[in-house]
Amino acid sequence: MSIDKELPKILIVDDSEENRIILQELCKSIGYNSEVSKDGRSALNILETFLPLAILLDIKMEGMDGFQVLETIKNNQKWKDIPIIMITSLNDSESILKCLRLGADDYIPKPFEPAIVKARLERSISNLNALKKERLVLEKTFSGSIKILSDIISSLNPILFGKCSKVRRIARLIAEEMNYPDIWEIDVASIFSMIGCISFPHEMLEKIINNKALTIDEKKLYENHTNLGYKLLNNIPRLENVSLIVLFQNKNKVSEAPETLHLNISEIPLGSKILKAAFEYEIATIKTNNMKEIKSIMKLKEYLLDPKVFSALENILNKDSNREIKEILVNQLITGMTFTEDVYTVSGIRIINKLQDTTDSVIERIKAVHSKLPIAEPLKMFSNKL
Numbered sequence: 609m610s611i612d613k614e615l616p617k618i619l620i621v622d623d624s625e626e627n628r629i630i631l632q633e634l635c636k637s638i639g640y641n642s643e644v645s646k647d648g649r650s651a652l653n654i655l656e657t658f659l660p661l662a663i664l665l666d667i668k669m670e671g672m673d674g675f676q677v678l679e680t681i682k683n684n685q686k687w688k689d690i691p692i693i694m695i696t697s698l699n700d701s702e703s704i705l706k707c708l709r710l711g712a713d714d715y716i717p718k719p720f721e722p723a724i725v726k727a728r729l730e731r732s733i734s735n736l737n738a739l740k741k742e743r744l745v746l747e748k749t750f751s752g753s754i755k756i757l758s759d760i761i762s763s764l765n766p767i768l769f770g771k772c773s774k775v776r777r778i779a780r781l782i783a784e785e786m787n788y789p790d791i792w793e794i795d796v797a798s799i800f801s802m803i804g805c806i807s808f809p810h811e812m813l814e815k816i817i818n819n820k821a822l823t824i825d826e827k828k829l830y831e832n833h834t835n836l837g838y839k840l841l842n843n844i845p846r847l848e849n850v851s852l853i854v855l856f857q858n859k860n861k862v863s864e865a866p867e868t869l870h871l872n873i874s875e876i877p878l879g880s881k882i883l884k885a886a887f888e889y890e891i892a893t894i895k896t897n898n899m900k901e902i903k904s905i906m907k908l909k910e911y912l913l914d915p916k917v918f919s920a921l922e923n924i925l926n927k928d929s930n931r932e933i934k935e936i937l938v939n940q941l942i943t944g945m946t947f948t949e950d951v952y953t954v955s956g957i958r959i960i961n962k963l964q965d966t967t968d969s970v971i972e973r974i975k976a977v978h979s980k981l982p983i984a985e986p987l988k989m990f991s992n993k994l
Contacts, residue, residue: 618642618729619660621651621677622695623669630720631664631695638726648672652680655687662691662732664716664725667703675706682711689739691732695720759969765806766973767961771817771890772799773970774963777946778924779886785920786882790849794879797853801883804836804854817961819894834858835866853879857887881914885921888912893963897949899925935986938978941971948988953981 618640620631628644635642643660645651649672651665663681667674674694681687694707694715707715713732716725776798783794805813812826822830838855841847855865856876865871892905903925910918933948943966951960951974959977964970966989977983 617658617660619651619654619663620644621646621648621663621669621674622666623647624666627666627695627718631725634720634722634725635729637722638729640729648674648677648680651677655681655684655690659687659690661736662693662713662729664693664695664729665712667694667696667707675710678707678710678712689736691736693728693732765813766959767817768802768805768813769799770961770964772802773965773967774890774893774961775801775883775886777963777965778889778921779882781924782882782885782917782920783879785923786878786916788878788882793850793853794882796847797850797857797879797883798886800837800841800850801854801857801887802833802837803840804833804838805830808833819891831858835869838869849877849879852877853883856880857883878914878917881917885913885917889921889925890963897962933988933990936989937985938974938983938987941966941974941987941989943967943971945989948990951987952984953977954984955981957981959983 618635620628620635620642622628622631622644623646625646628646632642632644640661643654643658645654647669651663665674665677669677672680674696678692678694681690681692688711691713692711694712695718696703696707696715697718704715713735714728716728776795779794779798780791783791788794802816805816808816808829812822812829814820815822815826816830834855834857838851841851841854844851852871852873855869856862857880859865859876859880862871862873862876888909889902889906892902892909895905896902903922906918906921906925913921945966947960947962947964947966950958950962952958960970960974974983
């Protein structure tokens with residue numbers, strides 16, 4: 609079956625060939641191409657190949673009826689926003705109400721009235737376009753807010769932010785390797801993974817960042833930082849999952865979370881397991897720059913990590929070890945690169961940790977420092993694109 613993805617299409621699902629032909633002609637007359645299916649199962653298979661502008665769905669069909677197809681589509685994250693107009697010869701209000709309860713956008717009675725089909729199709733598509741525009745505005749607002757928060761953390765404590773950036777890089781790569789469904793959650797959780805440490809004394813933060821031994825009191829304080837991070841992030845809309853990832857990043861069992869949080873969760877989130885592996889890797893890089901030695905260290909930590917996450921990490925390390933390191937000047941920095949070594953001024957002041965990513969704010973900070981205190985060049989970098 610050949611499908612032209614460039615043209616707007618309506619998916620017609622009806623077990624009557626006569627009805628399919630009539631509806632195809634109706635769609636064509638109002639400026640839409642169409643794809644047809646004679647049963648519910650094949651309709652779902654078609655949805656795996658392209659997303660239509662809308663679906664005209666018959667209720668009475670052999671095998672999967674229209675109600676079952678409707679429910680399946682609306683329960684699928686990829687398909688749930690597609691407008692669905694039910695086609696029915698059933699005039700009883702109970703069937704119509706069932707369609708609407710299951711998420712149908714509208715219904716059309718048989719026999720078809722071309723003007724009604726046209727009006728209801730165009731209204732459903734218009735509503736979908738309005739929804740997409742509204743979501744785009746919300747996404748930009750949300751992304752902008754997250755960027756502002758991360759920039760504030762970067763300004764308050766650049767070294768702490770640098771550690772989180774290093775964790776974010778490897779956590780994202782692991783998530784991509786595992787086909788994690790919402791990569792942005794891993795990005796945000798990594799950047800805010802240590803937000804509960806922001807008020808710690810400077811001397812303690814230095815120990816944490818450089819993986820130095822903590823006192824008994826400092827250990828207790830540090831072990832609680834993920835609980836603090838959870839409480840801060842859980843108050844922000846859409847960061848509920850992120851807050852859970854941060855909460856469980858240093859825990860081995862759900863029961864280790866404070867009972868006062870009243871969590872309804874049966875197992876540690878996969879995102880937390882990814883974050884834990886990324887932190888273990890970051891600690892290994894503090895000890896050595898040598899990839900072979902890093903792999904050996906991580907092999908010794910394998911028992912601490914989720915097997916699937918560790919397997920993904922191993923794949924990433926094999927790819928990382930084969931990447932070409934480039935030497936560049938400060939004015940050649942662009943986003944999407946990673947420092948392979950610590951960055952110092954000519955006078956010996958460290959300003960960037962190795963394996964930190966370049967972001968707009970990081971590049972601005974480096975250039976600002978360079979204009980007053982020359983930075984030792986060249987910088988050794990590699991691209992984050994494997």
